[in-house]
Amino acid sequence: MARDIDRRLIAAGHGARRGLSAAIALGFTAGIAVIVQAFLLARIVSAIVFHDAGLVAERRDLLLLLVLFVIRAALSYGAEIAAYRAAAVVKLSLRRSLLDHLFALGPGYAGGERSADLAATLLDGVEALEPYLARYLPQMALVAMVPLAILAVVLRSDWISALILVVSGPIIPLFMVFIGYRAEAINQRQWRQLLVMSAYFLDAVQGITTLKLFGRARDEIALIGRISDEYRRVTMAGLRVAFLTSAALEFFASLSIALIAVLFGARLIHGDITFFPAFFVLLLVPEFFLPLRGLATHYHARMTAIAAARRIFDVLDATPSVRWGTETLSAGAISIACTGLTVEYTPGVPVLRDITCAFPPGSLTAIVGRSGVGKSSLATALLGFAAPAAGCITINGDIALDTLDRESWWRHLAYVPQTPRLFVGSIADNLRLARPDADAAAMHAALARARLTDVVAALPHGLDTMIGDAGEGLSGGQIQRLALARAFLKDAPLLVLDEATAHLDLETEAELTEAIAALARGRTTIIIAHRLATVRRADRILVLEDGRIVESGTHAELLARAGVYAALIGPGGPGAARSVPEPGAACAT
Numbered sequence: 001m002a003r004d005i006d007r008r009l010i011a012a013g014h015g016a017r018r019g020l021s022a023a024i025a026l027g028f029t030a031g032i033a034v035i036v037q038a039f040l041l042a043r044i045v046s047a048i049v050f051h052d053a054g055l056v057a058e059r060r061d062l063l064l065l066l067v068l069f070v071i072r073a074a075l076s077y078g079a080e081i082a083a084y085r086a087a088a089v090v091k092l093s094l095r096r097s098l099l100d101h102l103f104a105l106g107p108g109y110a111g112g113e114r115s116a117d118l119a120a121t122l123l124d125g126v127e128a129l130e131p132y133l134a135r136y137l138p139q140m141a142l143v144a145m146v147p148l149a150i151l152a153v154v155l156r157s158d159w160i161s162a163l164i165l166v167v168s169g170p171i172i173p174l175f176m177v178f179i180g181y182r183a184e185a186i187n188q189r190q191w192r193q194l195l196v197m198s199a200y201f202l203d204a205v206q207g208i209t210t211l212k213l214f215g216r217a218r219d220e221i222a223l224i225g226r227i228s229d230e231y232r233r234v235t236m237a238g239l240r241v242a243f244l245t246s247a248a249l250e251f252f253a254s255l256s257i258a259l260i261a262v263l264f265g266a267r268l269i270h271g272d273i274t275f276f277p278a279f280f281v282l283l284l285v286p287e288f289f290l291p292l293r294g295l296a297t298h299y300h301a302r303m304t305a306i307a308a309a310r311r312i313f314d315v316l317d318a319t320p321s322v323r324w325g326t327e328t329l330s331a332g333a334i335s336i337a338c339t340g341l342t343v344e345y346t347p348g349v350p351v352l353r354d355i356t357c358a359f360p361p362g363s364l365t366a367i368v369g370r371s372g373v374g375k376s377s378l379a380t381a382l383l384g385f386a387a388p389a390a391g392c393i394t395i396n397g398d399i400a401l402d403t404l405d406r407e408s409w410w411r412h413l414a415y416v417p418q419t420p421r422l423f424v425g426s427i428a429d430n431l432r433l434a435r436p437d438a439d440a441a442a443m444h445a446a447l448a449r450a451r452l453t454d455v456v457a458a459l460p461h462g463l464d465t466m467i468g469d470a471g472e473g474l475s476g477g478q479i480q481r482l483a484l485a486r487a488f489l490k491d492a493p494l495l496v497l498d499e500a501t502a503h504l505d506l507e508t509e510a511e512l513t514e515a516i517a518a519l520a521r522g523r524t525t526i527i528i529a530h531r532l533a534t535v536r537r538a539d540r541i542l543v544l545e546d547g548r549i550v551e552s553g554t555h556a557e558l559l560a561r562a563g564v565y566a567a568l569i570g571p572g573g574p575g576a577a578r579s580v581p582e583p584g585a586a587c588a589t
């Protein structure tokens with residue numbers, strides 16, 4: 001399993017092949033420079049100590065040694081830069097693919113409990129790959145090349161030392177494979193714990209008001225404390241394995257070096273070997289183990305990366321439930337028809353059943369029904385975020401929605417949800433989401449149509465006033481009108497709107513209703529309606545119950561029928577509490 005992930009990570013690194021190859025080539029050249037350096041140093045020491053040469057006589061070698069020091073430092077620096085640049089390229093492309101795929105998966109996948117987990121995967125998860133890509137992968141290549149080059153040189157100088165290296169060298173990778181299984185399980189636990197902790201932190205930050213009001217802030221702090229402590233425990237277990245591994249490997253490496261040194265000592269005393277080859281080999285032996293020890297150090301990075309990558313690939317492997325095509329929609333009015341449309345979130349459990357209805361071009365259709373009957377699900381299916389389990393949606397008579405290019409479909413519609421999402425930035429930034437090239441005049445026109453001119457004029461920096469990510473700095477009604485202004489700015493032929501159910505003051509309510517009416521004019525409009533004023537204006541009202549259309553018609557027709565609709569908006573019905581009667585308008589009984 002870890003091997004599969006390794007393979008996929010290496011494949012992901014292919015995008016930065018040149019950078020990684022450069023890092024490996026520079027690292028290998030630095031390894032060769034080490035051999036030459038050791039040779040020169042052994043020759044200088046041998047000449048000075050055993051052949052009475054002075055420093056002046058050895059100046060050529062000394063100068064060469066100095067130059068090699070500089071070259072080696074430059075090579076190591078270059079290798080690091082190339083590796084980290086390559087890692088940055090891979091991280092960027094992975095984040096792009098993740099975001100792109102999340103958009104394809106839609107809000108059904110990215111919403112709800114997964115959002116904190118996904119944010120941690122996108123940020124910390126991808127970041128955790130950096131040491132793997134920048135350190136472990138180049139080290140993996142060097143671990144085969146540099147020790148082999150050193151072994152070849154040692155073999156030419158002293159076969160006994162080479163034999164010791166051949167026997168002790170492979171112990172390190174074998175040992176790492178042995179402890180790898182345990183380290184992998186710990187890293188998986190550590191990563192899962194990090195995701196849980198991120199989710200709790202996000203919840204606590206977002207729900208700070210609720211927690212305070214219910215007097216549960218202390219409990220939440222204690223809970224987060226326990227989760228953090230568990231994370232600390234798992235992290236320490238991982239570090240323990242990493243430190244123990246390093247200690248064991250240091251031991252094997254030191255033992256081999258000591259053995260070679262002792263054997264040299266004995267052979268020098270007996271005159272079986274001269275000083276130069278012995279000293280040269282002794283200088284090289286630690287360098288033989290250096291890449292192996294480096295590999296052990298970065299093995300921990302590999303385990304962390306594999307745990308993080310598992311989650312990244314889970315997201316990338318998730319298949320979008322909605323299929324899209326490549327057809328583009330030409331500009332102009334939009335009509336929609338649903339035929340036998342059935343929508344299921346859980347297979348076999350339909351939330352919309354056999355819906356057949358039409359939304360003619362330029363018409364205003366209101367969808368009404370009790371809470372949970374499937375109104376938002378119908379809007380979700382029309383937006384293209386939920387795939388029909390049966391039936392189909394066709395656009396402009398004969399174009400199946402799933403044959404359209406998704407961007408082309410979304411370009412033709414404006415969606416105003418019940419609780420609109422604003423992003424950290426200025427009012428202008430939030431408006432330009434609808435039309436990035438909109439100038440100040442176009443934005444002011446949209447604000448005026450959403451009855452927001454005075455509100456924005458009163459803000460300290462007008463259009464450039466910064467607002468928080470949940471629209472902090474604006475009231476609930478102002479946020480909703482800003483979302484309407486966005487829809488005005490987009491000027492799309494299809495408008496899908498989920499009316500706000502929050503209790504608004506009468507003035508804001510009237511302003512919103514007016515703004516919505518202005519926005520709907522001339523467009524195909526589908527409103528999940530909660531207000532009497534909206535349903536009265538609709539060309540047609542669809543009444544949903546238990547996922548089915550049970551009634552349809554105009555306000556007057558449905559009232560006359562005295563069925564579900566009449567009961568819904570009548571006194572005591574669930575619609576009554578939310579509906580604000582227009583002055584003088586009589587509620588049906």
Ligand SMILES: Nc1ncnc2c1ncn2[C@@H]1O[C@H](COP(=O)(O)OP(=O)(O)OP(=O)(O)O)[C@@H](O)[C@H]1O
Pocket residue numbers: 108345346351369370371372373374375376377378
């Ligand atoms: N993403 C989802 N996954 C699973 N079930 C869902 C999902 N979204 C909605 N449902 C379920 O589908 C059913 C219809 O929900 P929907 O939100 O469409 O109702 P609604 O009429 O819009 O309700 P409300 O007026 O309260 O917003 C409900 O039983 C709900 O629990």
